[in-house]
Amino acid sequence: MHDTVHASAIRLPYPPCDDPAALLPSLAEWFGAERDRKTATIALRCEDAATHGATDAEKRLASFAMRAVRAGVADRVTRDGDTLLVSTSRATFWQHPSPWLTAPSSGGAALRYVTQGGRRYPSRPPKPTGTVYRRYLPALASTFSLRTVDVSEDTERFHRWMNSERVARFWGLRGTREEHAAYLEAQCADAHVHPLIGCFDDRPFAYFEVYWAKEDRIAPFYDAHDFDRGLHLLVGERDAHGPGKLHAWFNGVLHYMFLDDPRTQRIVGEPRIDNTRHIAYMHRLGAYTLKEFDFPHKRAALIVLERDTFFTHHGP
Incomplete structure (x- = not known):
């Protein structure tokens, strides 16, 4: 098992790039390719320190590293001579939104x-249109994405899926x-509902309803928090049920x-008690x-x- 990897020193031009997100592609390469990797450390040195003055270069590099921690790109920074070691855990990396979210x-x-209706809950923002999440999956050589439902485009396939025997049994x-x-x-x-279409390489295969639990029918049955979210789903295309794809889209x-x-700390669901496959797979994900x-x-x-369980032990 890989506990830590030290990259070759990344030499940043002087002054360093202002955006610590510039480190994310390197981290994505490691964490995306190796699921058992727990931490990664990037070594940062300023290539023009001799020209521009070591003291000034060190200050700028230290400021960049501090911003990396504040921006959620890194967990901690340590020094090894003239090199700064910026370390990131798997859980921290996968909680950074910028590589994956394609909408605000x-x-x-x-x-x-x-x-409303005797319930007090946060006002929910307008739902984005188009693609909201996109992620390349090296193990499948495929890209998983989510986009907001377009009624004119998606009704025909939704109609076909809902009338299939397999889906109708549960829905x-x-x-x-x-x-x-x-x-x-x-x-x-x-x-309170965000209807989504799941795609592999932009080919639709599933329908998801992501909902805010506080104002949903599930709320009276447990202590619903303001930003708990729930999930309803159906997989319309049979070829998305294989073990590799199942893990990819569910995850x-x-x-x-x-x-x-x-602020979402919990995801909840209320599958029918006889939907044992769905329940068992949720348990596998923590x-x-x-x-x-x-x-x-x-x-x-x-x-x-729970959020901590997902990212620390079972996440992407």
Whole structure:
């Protein structure tokens, strides 16, 4: 097992790049290729220190390294002679949004509260359109992405998926094309739900509903926190059920849910109690079953995945 890797010294031009995110591609290369790698250390030296003065160069490099920690790119900085060692854990790296999010995160919205239907919860930001998350998967030589539902583009495939025997067993939403278009329109209009299409290499294969739990029907059944998020899903294309792809898309959508708002500490789900495959896979990713309970339409398991568990032990 690789516990630490020291890169060859990265020589930064003088003055160093202002954006510590410049270190992320190197970190992505290590952490993306080796799932057992826990930490990585980049050695930083200023190549023009002799020309511009060692003291000034050291100050600028130290400032850059400090910003790397404050920006969430690194965990700590140590010194080895004229070299700064910038160390990053796997958990820290995968919580940085910039390599993966392709739309502004929900975390940037101001915190305001609304009260509706006897519930008080944060006002949710408008949902982005288009692609919101994209990640290349070296093991599959493929790119997983998530994009917001486009009703005009996605109704036909959603209609086909919902009427398949395998999906209808758990969703119970067989219907006409018009009914399914109306369903998607309602989800797009609902401020607490973000309907998404999952793709491999831009080919749609699944539908996901990412929702804020505090104002959802699940809230009365547990102590819902302001930024808990839940997930409903269906996989419409059978070739996405293979072990490699299953791990990739399941892991990817959970990763997106935690990245979209850093205040999200828990992801919850309420699969039907007989959906044992879904429950077992959530457990493999670090979730646990809090309890079983009765919705009006089903007996369900309340599944909880905590942020720290996901990133520290089971994450991307």
